[in-house]
Amino acid sequence: MPASPRTARAINDRLALQLLQDEGPLTAGRLKELTGLSRPTVADLVERLTAAGLIEVAGEAGEQRRGPNAKLYGLVADRAQLAALDVRTEGVAVRVSDLVGRVLAEASAPIAGDIGTGPAVEQAVTLVERTVKEAGADRLHTVGIGAPGLIDPAGGELRNSIGLPEWHRRLVAALQERFPHARVSVENETNLAALAEQREGAARDRDTFVLLWLGHGTGAAVVLDRTLRRGASGGTGEIGFLPVPGTGGLPSAADCEGGFHSLAGSAAITALAARHGLTARAEGEEPSGAAVVREALAKGAPEGSPPFLFLDALADRIAIGVASVVAVLDPGCVVLAGEIGQAGGPELAGRVAERLRRMTPLPTEVRPSLLGGTAVLRGALLTARESAQGELFGTP
Template sequence: MTATRAHLGPVLPGPTATPRTARVINDRLALGLLQSEGPLTAAQLKNLTGLSRPSVADLVERLQDAGLIEVVGTSGDDRRGPNARLYAIVADLAYIAGVDIRTYSIGITVADLLGRTVGTAAMPVGPSDDPEEVTRRGTALLERTAREAGAEALHTVAFGAPGLVDPATGQLRATGALPAWHGDLVTEVRGRLGIPVLLENECNLAAIAEQRVGAALGQHTFVLLWLGAGVGAAVVLDGQLRRGASGGTGEIGFLPVPGTSRLPSVTDCEGGFHSLAGSAAVCALARSHGFPDPGDGVDTAEAAVRWARGSGPEERNAAFLDELADRISIGTAAVCAVLDPGCVVLAGEIGRAGGEALAGRVAERLPLMSPLSTDVRAGTVTGSAVLRGAVLSAMDAAQEDLFVPAP
């Protein structure tokens, strides 16, 4: 491919940078370009990095000797000489995995060093299943999925889970009635595999995915609003994911709001924003508008929103979406009043199902409640945004460890 990225500039040795340090930084710069731009020739690397031709030649040789890059073809523009060779990162140098642990399921994606999926698996979990058995089966499923994908030894695994992740200990502290096996599964994988295991709140991982490949691409400050079985938020300010003193940034299910029958408590978010916009509340709202009984689960809430966008009487559909947007706008306005993010992404099963029809309605309502200008967008990451964010996080961690060439 033809590289078009702007000149990034090399790092030259100076008072604070030894030749060794400069080499490492420039090698990392080249590896980053090879990841983002795809296979590149030495000439393209020279243009993108600003390094001299001899420096690029040395750089390419170092990265090849370290087993980090390989020749994958030749440039269509010029097939003569070493500068025409196309270099790419060795994607199968290491494999990583993302794991999405939900209330009633476990989802797994195994990927190569560039984040390309090589294996997937899913496992339902019943509400009465034995926690120890769930932990055992979940760990075995991860190992089997990696093995069947040809990734016998994983480098890094990243978990996404609901609840609070303590910044000091890295341990999961469940909120509400979340299953205890969530934390047990993470602990078991850490002990059994003996590899780096990351743990992050599911909303935060969804925000990473939307920022890297979705609706928040290019946004350095935004809030992701998760609308699913529960509600939550992820906060990115000035390019940094904010977790808070106890890991609780974004627990807006507990946010006291008007329109509910009571206040939330320390152990129960009923009465908070969750009671307006969580899946059970959305299903009840759909029933009140005459929709076929959608039940009370997240899948049925998602189906009700999709149905309202494309089936049944238009007037009834509009009334349902209008009232749902009224509810979502209450929590969104509160978040914007405190953070002024400028951009809000409606994600989760319900937010994604609502699409631009729901996001547009929320955008129309916010200026009536707040003087702050806020762009409201529907999430666009396909499949599980949590899994995608987990894979991206594991990929970043593996690359950070591996992309430091030997002296």
């Protein structure tokens, strides 16, 4: 049954808006080429979307030709403002953008673990308010939050997690109260990092991959057939609890010590480096493990040297976790992400890949992150943009 004229117009509008989101400003002629629609149909939808305040003239095409240059049409960027938060155990980072993702303001601040839940929440909310004011955003449309811990797949709420501060869970409700007109949502930080690497980073050409987060702690995110998989309880990728040899114990339901976290978390990597005579000072709030990896690579790693032996030992540890994931999921690609994955770069990824080839018959690429510690903020902003655009533009 053919679509009604109204349904056809809605489908064409969504297609044009999606193209403008993905490609940036386009001429009517280029929209015609990309959509396959007729010139009159494109002219109608441009007029309709302009009248609705969804698109506007963003400039002119630079083509040299007789007569006036063609107009470029783009999304109305100031139709809504968005905020993204990267919530860590030790602090929070905020980024505010317009509807097309242009960053208007950003800030970060440490939050001491001993100040209490109420003061910690107030400090985080005040940082968001100050950043929003600096951005000139009069009314936030959507707030996307990335946080450690499990997200309830049914209600989308951050579940109470042992070892994580209580202010994380209180922050979502506090932001909703302070910004009552905004949509506030929370997602696991590693999942957001995977979405960012899929859209803007190392996994842009992969439909299926696993992201291994190496930062203060460890985590993983699983993307299968371009879909993020969360699991029955929201716990897919809690690789810190993976029992592995070499830790001298086993993890428990309340503590991941003895699991993969004890091999590849920042504190474990720093201790491993110290045993090889390597130390380094971390910059700002970065994990100390990232600093020692970067220092080892800066020193150079001739065979048999302490940096060489340290990087070899670290690759051995990481490969244990990667091989376990590969044996179960066969993703074909693993991205080493987080501050430590980014610090190790192609050198560390290559060492892990070499070990993986000896440990599994399943061919698997190991790639370094291209986004590093910024991936969570980028992922939170991407999800906020998609949510806002879906509501404002009627896109699925």
